Amino acid sequence: MSLFSLVAHPHRRFNPLTGDWVLVSPHRTQRPWQGQLEPAASPQSVSYDPACYMCPGNVRANGERNPAYVTTFVFENDFPALLPDTPEGEWKEGDRLLVAEAERGVCRVICFSPRHDLTMAKMDRAALRAVVDVWVAQYEQLGALPYIRHVQIFENRGALMGCSNPHPHCQVWSSATVPNEVRKEQLAFERHQAARGECLLCQYLALERRLGERLVAENLHFTVVVPFWAVWPFEVLILSRHHRTALDRLNSGERDALADILKRVTVRYDHLFEVPFPYSMGFHQRPTDGQPHEEWHLHAHFYPPLLRSATVRKFMVGYEMLAAPQRDITPEYAAARLRETAEVE
Ligand SMILES: [Zn+2]
Ligand SMILES: [Zn+2]
Ligand SMILES: [Zn+2]
Numbered sequence: 001m002s003l004f005s006l007v008a009h010p011h012r013r014f015n016p017l018t019g020d021w022v023l024v025s026p027h028r029t030q031r032p033w034q035g036q037l038e039p040a041a042s043p044q045s046v047s048y049d050p051a052c053y054m055c056p057g058n059v060r061a062n063g064e065r066n067p068a069y070v071t072t073f074v075f076e077n078d079f080p081a082l083l084p085d086t087p088e089g090e091w092k093e094g095d096r097l098l099v100a101e102a103e104r105g106v107c108r109v110i111c112f113s114p115r116h117d118l119t120m121a122k123m124d125r126a127a128l129r130a131v132v133d134v135w136v137a138q139y140e141q142l143g144a145l146p147y148i149r150h151v152q153i154f155e156n157r158g159a160l161m162g163c164s165n166p167h168p169h170c171q172v173w174s175s176a177t178v179p180n181e182v183r184k185e186q187l188a189f190e191r192h193q194a195a196r197g198e199c200l201l202c203q204y205l206a207l208e209r210r211l212g213e214r215l216v217a218e219n220l221h222f223t224v225v226v227p228f229w230a231v232w233p234f235e236v237l238i239l240s241r242h243h244r245t246a247l248d249r250l251n252s253g254e255r256d257a258l259a260d261i262l263k264r265v266t267v268r269y270d271h272l273f274e275v276p277f278p279y280s281m282g283f284h285q286r287p288t289d290g291q292p293h294e295e296w297h298l299h300a301h302f303y304p305p306l307l308r309s310a311t312v313r314k315f316m317v318g319y320e321m322l323a324a325p326q327r328d329i330t331p332e333y334a335a336a337r338l339r340e341t342a343e344v345e
Helices: 027-028 125-143 182-194 198-211 251-273 331-340
Strands: 011-014 022-023 075-076 092-094 098-102 105-110 150-157 170-176 217-218 222-224 236-240 281-286 299-304
Touching: 027 222, 105 125, 125 170, 125 251, 125 281, 170 331, 182 198, 182 281, 198 222, 217 251, 217 331, 222 251, 236 251, 251 331
Parallel strands: none
Antiparallel strands: 011 022, 011 098, 075 105, 092 098, 105 170, 150 170, 150 281, 217 222, 222 236, 236 299, 281 299
């Protein structure tokens, strides 16, 4: 008999119409409604905010006090979507039309800096390199847990993306199963490798570098392109120039180069409409299921919602919710705009 419960434990539910899974975290309904308890936005102009749960020395929701950290700081998410101790279990009804599976995982928060008022664009390369090292360490540490098969590192930046706390930070959600988007890319990498005997993104990168019109920036180890198939107006893809399956395969020079390219991309974004640019970004890399996954090619996606100015954003509504994404400005135009935007603060 399983102790797994749909009302108490994190689980994923299967959508038989699309084949996708949705993550459900019922235990999080105990979470305080932050919109009512906190001011709409924490001030970004101050280097220390006594009300911020990420600033050094402050007390968090669970009563723990943050250390007086000076570089980066990692802690377990106080209201995690996934828990490490969820009992195993499956729930099925109606000839597999209703399918749910218990999901285990660990969710952490990584503070990039003790300074409340910084962003990736405002941090120096040495500080960003320290963040890259923490990403590598977290990927290795969480990925080494026997039940963890995927580690998702992502950053939500700006109130427009639902992130009201400007303190520079990202999250790491690691899970026992490989989530939808990564599973789709996994299949694409496998199929491409099987059909053409080459890595999909190595080939794509070579093609974009030859054509040039969607290139945004580049250093020795990373290239930034607006992908041909971009959905968000100023979406970019950061590609490792060498075939690396995950962050843990980057050598020291490549980690410095990743810090450099992140700085350059975010500075360009901030200059585009002269505002702190909101976005969701994250890395896609080798699942941590113990397989070598040589087909995987490390990359990062940046999905910013702004369209023509600081106040005009793209919504994914109507046709996009029901049929397919649509865009007006072309990826080639977006790449040209980003290319002509200054890379210095
Ligand atoms: Zn803070
Ligand atoms: Zn590759
Ligand atoms: Zn991807």
